[in-house]
Amino acid sequence: MFSIRIVRRPLCHLTMALLLSTICISLSWAGPDARALLKESESRHRTRTQLYAGELTVVNKEGKVRKKGWKSFREGYASDAKNLIRFIDPPEVKGVGFLSLARPGGQNPDQWLYLPSMKRERRIAAQDRDASFVGTDFNYEDMEEFDHEKYKVALKGEQHLDNIPCYVIEAIPVEKVGKSVYEKKILYLRKDNLYLFREDLYRKGEKEPAKRMVLADLQQVEGHWVARKMEMKDLKKGSTTTVLLKEIVFDRPQATGRFTLQNLNREGGD
Amino acid sequence: MKKRLELELRHSFLLVFLLFPLPALAQEFSGYAEAKGFAYAERWQGRDNWGLGWGTLFSKLEEKLDEVQLTASLRGEGISSDGEGALIFDPADREIRRSPFSLRDFWLRIPLGPTHDLQLGRFQLGWGKTDGYSPADAFLPRDLTDPFADEKIPLWSLRLSGSNGALRYEAVVAPVTTPWRLPVLGSRNAPLTTEVVPAGTVKEVESSPPVIGFAALRTLYTFGEWDLGAWGRAGVRPAPLLEFRFDQATAAPSGLLVPVERRYAREEAVGVELSRILGSFIVRGEAAALFSRDRDLGDAFIGSLSAERGFGDGTLLVTLAGNARETPVDASQLFDRAILPAVIIAWNRTEEWGEWKIVWSAGLKHGDGLLKSEAGYNLTDLWKVTVGYELPYGQADGPFGALHSARRVQVALRRSW
Numbered sequence: 046m047f048s049i050r051i052v053r054r055p056l057c058h059l060t061m062a063l064l065l066s067t068i069c070i071s072l073s074w075a076g077p078d079a080r081a082l083l084k085e086s087e088s089r090h091r092t093r094t095q096l097y098a099g100e101l102t103v104v105n106k107e108g109k110v111r112k113k114g115w116k117s118f119r120e121g122y123a124s125d126a127k128n129l130i131r132f133i134d135p136p137e138v139k140g141v142g143f144l145s146l147a148r149p150g151g152q153n154p155d156q157w158l159y160l161p162s163m164k165r166e167r168r169i170a171a172q173d174r175d176a177s178f179v180g181t182d183f184n185y186e187d188m189e190e191f192d193h194e195k196y197k198v199a200l201k202g203e204q205h206l207d208n209i210p211c212y213v214i215e216a217i218p219v220e221k222v223g224k225s226v227y228e229k230k231i232l233y234l235r236k237d238n239l240y241l242f243r244e245d246l247y248r249k250g251e252k253e254p255a256k257r258m259v260l261a262d263l264q265q266v267e268g269h270w271v272a273r274k275m276e277m278k279d280l281k282k283g284s285t286t287t288v289l290l291k292e293i294v295f296d297r298p299q300a301t302g303r304f305t306l307q308n309l310n311r312e313g314g315d
Numbered sequence: 316m317k318k319r320l321e322l323e324l325r326h327s328f329l330l331v332f333l334l335f336p337l338p339a340l341a342q343e344f345s346g347y348a349e350a351k352g353f354a355y356a357e358r359w360q361g362r363d364n365w366g367l368g369w370g371t372l373f374s375k376l377e378e379k380l381d382e383v384q385l386t387a388s389l390r391g392e393g394i395s396s397d398g399e400g401a402l403i404f405d406p407a408d409r410e411i412r413r414s415p416f417s418l419r420d421f422w423l424r425i426p427l428g429p430t431h432d433l434q435l436g437r438f439q440l441g442w443g444k445t446d447g448y449s450p451a452d453a454f455l456p457r458d459l460t461d462p463f464a465d466e467k468i469p470l471w472s473l474r475l476s477g478s479n480g481a482l483r484y485e486a487v488v489a490p491v492t493t494p495w496r497l498p499v500l501g502s503r504n505a506p507l508t509t510e511v512v513p514a515g516t517v518k519e520v521e522s523s524p525p526v527i528g529f530a531a532l533r534t535l536y537t538f539g540e541w542d543l544g545a546w547g548r549a550g551v552r553p554a555p556l557l558e559f560r561f562d563q564a565t566a567a568p569s570g571l572l573v574p575v576e577r578r579y580a581r582e583e584a585v586g587v588e589l590s591r592i593l594g595s596f597i598v599r600g601e602a603a604a605l606f607s608r609d610r611d612l613g614d615a616f617i618g619s620l621s622a623e624r625g626f627g628d629g630t631l632l633v634t635l636a637g638n639a640r641e642t643p644v645d646a647s648q649l650f651d652r653a654i655l656p657a658v659i660i661a662w663n664r665t666e667e668w669g670e671w672k673i674v675w676s677a678g679l680k681h682g683d684g685l686l687k688s689e690a691g692y693n694l695t696d697l698w699k700v701t702v703g704y705e706l707p708y709g710q711a712d713g714p715f716g717a718l719h720s721a722r723r724v725q726v727a728l729r730r731s732w
Contacts, residue, residue, distance in 0.1 A: 105667045111696055135696040136345050136731035164441025168542070172595030173625035180665055284667070302429035306537070307478040311424065311432070313377045313384045 079200040079214045083193035083232075086239035087123055092269055095119040097293040098133075103181055106283030111180065113138060116315065119190075120299050121147065126154075126190040127304035131315055138179055142166075144309045145188060151195045153223030156185055159309045166309055175226040175248075182256065182277040182286035186226045191241075195219060196230070203236070206243060210236040227255075238263075240270050255281055267295045346374040346388075349729040356722040359503030363720075368395040369461075375420065386438075388420040397499055398460040406437070408468050408493050409524055413460050419469055431477030439469040440487065442533065442546075446661035446674055447634035450603035450617040451533070451546055451586055453651040456553040458496040462504045462718060463687060463705040468493050470528070483535045489528035492579060495554045495650055500575060503720040506711075516569055517559070522577045525551050544588040552582040554650040556611045580609035597623045613643045615652060629664030637679075646680075646714070653714040654678055669693045676715065683709025683716030689725075701727040 101113040114134035120127045130143040142159035144166075156169035174186040196216035204213050211233040218225035226248065233243040240263060245254035256279050260272035275288040302308055303315070351369040358365060375388035392415060393399070400412025408417065422436030443449025456468040472489040498504035500517050507517060529550025536543045555577035564573045586603030598621070605615040619636035637656030638646075647653045656679040663672035671690040678684055689703030704724045709716035 109667075111693070136347065137693075137696075137699070139345060164439060168590075168592065168597055170592045170595060170597050170623075170625060173630075175627065176625050177628045177665060180667075282667075300429065302478075305430055305478055307430050307432070307476065307483060310476075311384070312438075313379075313386055313424075 077200065077212070079198040079212075080193065082200070082212055082214065082234060082239060083198060086234060086241070087193065089239055090270060091122040092295045093120070093122075094297055094299050095293070095295055096297065097290045100289040100291060101181060102287045102289075104285050104287075113179070113181070118299060118303060118315070120304060123147075123190045123192040124149075124194055126192075128188065128190070129304055129309070129315075130188070132179065140312065141179055142309045142314075143178070143188065144304065144306065146304060147190070147192075148223075151192075151219065151221065151223060154189055156188075157306065157309060161312060164310075164312070166306060171224055174224075182279045182282075182284055184226060187246075187256075187258070187277065191232075191244075195223070201231070204233065206233055209242060211242050212236060238270055240272070253280070255279070266293050269295050271295075343377045344375070345377075345732060346372070347729050347731040348372050349727055351725060351727040353723045353725045355503070355720070357720050359506070359720040363503045364396070366395075367723075369393075373419070382426050384424040386420045386422055386424075388418075390417045390419050391415060392417075394460075397502075398504070407471055407491055408456075408458070408496065409491075411496070411519060411521055412499075413458060413496060427475075428477070430479070431475070434474040434476070435472070437469050437471045438474075439467050440472070440474075441467075446663075446672075447621050447632055447659055448619050448636035448654075448657065449588075450584075450601050450605075450619060450636075451588065453617075454548075454552060454554065454582075454584070456493050456495045457650075459498050459504070459650075460496060462498055462721065463685070468496065472528075481537045483537075485533045486531070487533075488530045489550075491526060492524045492528045492551045492553055494524040494577070494579065497555070497650075504718065506717050506720065516567065516571075517573045517575045520560075520574050520576045524553075524555075524577075525579050527551055529553075540592040542588075542590045545586070546588075547583075547585045549583045550581065551579050552607070552612070553579070555579055556609065556644075557648055580607050580612045582607040582609075582612065595624055599623070611644045612649070613640065615640050615642070617652070617655065627664075628666070629662060632659075632661045634659040634661075647717065656680060669699070678709070678713045678715055681710045681713025681716060683707070683713030685715045685718075697731050699729045699731070701725075701729070 097117050099115045099117055101115065103111040103113070112135065113132060115130050115132045118129040124147055126147050128145040132138040132141040140161040144157045146155045148154055153171065157166040158169060159166045169185050175184050178185055178188055193216065195218060197219055199215045201213045201215050204211055214232040214234060216230045216232055218227060227246050228249040228251070229247045231245040232241060235242050241260055243260070244258040246256040246258070248255040256277060259276045261276065262274040263270055263272050271290065271293055273290045275290070277286045308314055349371045353367040353369070355363070355365055369392065371390060371392045373388065373390045375386070378385045398412065400410055400414050402415055403410065405414040406418050418437060420438055422434055422438040424432050424434045427433055440455055441452065442455070443452025458466045458468050470489045470493050471491050472487055474485060474487045476485040477483070500519055501507050527550065529548055531546060531548035533546040534544060556579070558576040558578060560574040560576060564571045566572070582605055584603055584605040586601060588599065588601040590597060590599035600620050602618045605617065607613060616639040617636065618639070619634055621632060621634040623630060623632045635658050638652055642649055642652060646655065654676060657676055658679065659674065659676045661672065661674040664670060669691040671688070673688045676685045686706040686708070687704065689701055691699055691701040693699050702725070706722050707715045707718040711717050711719060
């Protein structure tokens with residue numbers, strides 16, 4: 046009986062060792078998981094609040110330049126994000142406001158646009174989500190925070206962009222609750238800090254990306270990585286909108302009631 | 316002499332406000348200068364000109380005094396027609412003709428908490444959808460000096476507004492009546508039919524509108540993709556009722572001269588509104604019951620149904636509106652109810668170069684209508700040129716058809732700052 050136990054224990058250890066080795070080898074072959082990367086990215090870059098002043102430059106394919114300015118307020122992040130944007134320049138769009146409130150369960154966020162000429166808000170319907178956001182190359186869906194929980198994600202490999210190694214992740218919208226303008230998004234996530242470097246946006250039924258967003262001029266502000274330059278290219282129209290982020294502030298308490306329809310409708314308000 | 320000097324000093328001050336940004340006082344200063352020209356398809360009874368010029372200078376000052384918002388704006392304009400009134404101080408827009416200077420905004424908004432505000436002063440109310448028809452909004456005073464501009468007149472009022480979760484409310488008291496401003500009666504913008512005035516001209520009698528205005532309460536509840544609202548109001552209806560005093564008619568070289576007086580009726584109204592996202596549409600329905608003991612106004616039951624859909628960077632809005640009650644007098648004399656029943660189709664779109672809009676309003680009672688369109692081209696971020704036309708058509712007894720002689724094209728150049 047004793048001898049049998051002696052024999053069995055090394056066998057048991059050997060089996061365990063083999064099993065662990067197999068798991069480790071399998072893991073090393075599979076590489077990191079896309080979901081885990083996106084979760085880690087969100088965890089690293091999540092901030093409670095963010096405020097900035099944006100300087101927008103819209104250049105159409107003929108090279109005509111239009112400039113706009115907005116102030117952006119955010120509370121929460123991704124799945125619980127609340128956003129308020131108020132245009133401050135030029136006079137024709139001054140006072141235009143945009144409010145986006147995330148909804149639970151992967152539903153599309155509630156979005157409203159306030160036009161000073163109307164003196165009241167207008168709700169953004171699903172159909173409008175592909176409309177240009179106040180004459181820029183962003184549409185209303187682009188104005189949402191990226192929430193990986195609303196996508197089926199898969200790691201497609203690695204690629205160097207501008208000599209920066211990136212993970213390439215395919216994100217396909219899960220449309221059980223909320224519909225998307227896009228069939229898929231290809232995300233390029235920097236390997237060094239898991240910050241989004243580029244996003245290629247594919248409209249439904251199209252094989253080539255319709256738009257491309259590039260985040261550049263990455264800097265540390267108050268301990269958080271932030272891209273000070275955001276560029277959205279409409280590859281079909283040939284136009285580009287560049288947003289320069291200024292006066293960035295993180296994690297400051299937001300005014301109570303800032304993300305409400307009452308505040309959106311305040312003429313001359315923030 | 317002293318009075319004249321005071322008047323000149325007052326106008327000089329207004330001009331200074333319009334022309335200079337006063338940077339020492341202003342947190343933000345904006346405005347525009349616009350030159351507009353109209354060319355009409357015909358002259359009206361050989362009197363109104365083929366063309367019309369319209370110059371506007373608008374200045375707005377916005378300042379934050381801690382949490383309190385102060386906004387003031389002033390408009391100065393010159394019109395090459397008799398639609399413009401005398402150079403007088405008319406801060407509540409109660410005069411029969413519009414003054415060359417108009418105070419558009421002069422208000423303070425004082426926060427009473429994070430989600431409750433008190434706003435007082437002179438400001439514009441907006442309770443409806445632009446380019447459609449909303450019974451809640453339609454009664455608010457318009458300036459019809461330009462009958463196609465659909466220009467709202469700001470009101471002296473006190474507004475308490477706020478929200479509690481998904482529930483929003485707005486209580487408004489307008490202590491002074493600001494009446495609708497009508498075009499010159501008998502002009503191409505307000506032609507008089509021969510049944511009402513057999514021959515000759517009318518004489519508009521200056522009549523002081525009642526001092527007391529109206530009070531209104533609106534609530535709106537948002538849940539999911541639904542918005543449900545209810546409102547009520549009581550007080551003086553700002554649209555006048557016209558009284559042709561044939562008993563006081565006098566003979567004039569051109570024929571009879573009939574005095575026209577204006578009076579203002581009291582009216583109570585309640586209404587509901589419901590809207591929701593339905594697939595790719597935003598569908599909106601409104602119903603209102605309006606009650607008045609006035610013999611010429613009577614009661615009304617007005618409903619509207621609209622569907623709005625986005626097409627890329629454009630929006631199509633289709634509205635059907637009607638009044639279930641017969642009006643005691645010709646509806647065209649009731650202004651806010653004149654076009655009912657009607658279908659209004661509005662399509663606007665933003666382009667890289669600017670934007671354009673087409674609105675077709677079809678009166679279902681008289682078979683008349685109005686087709687209007689405009690396109691705005693952004694020369695730069697600050698310069699914009701707009702071209703457009705207004706094409707009323709149909710039977711002359713309809714509110715649109717009556718404006719047949721006012722068919723026109725327009726061009727405008729605006730510089731903003």
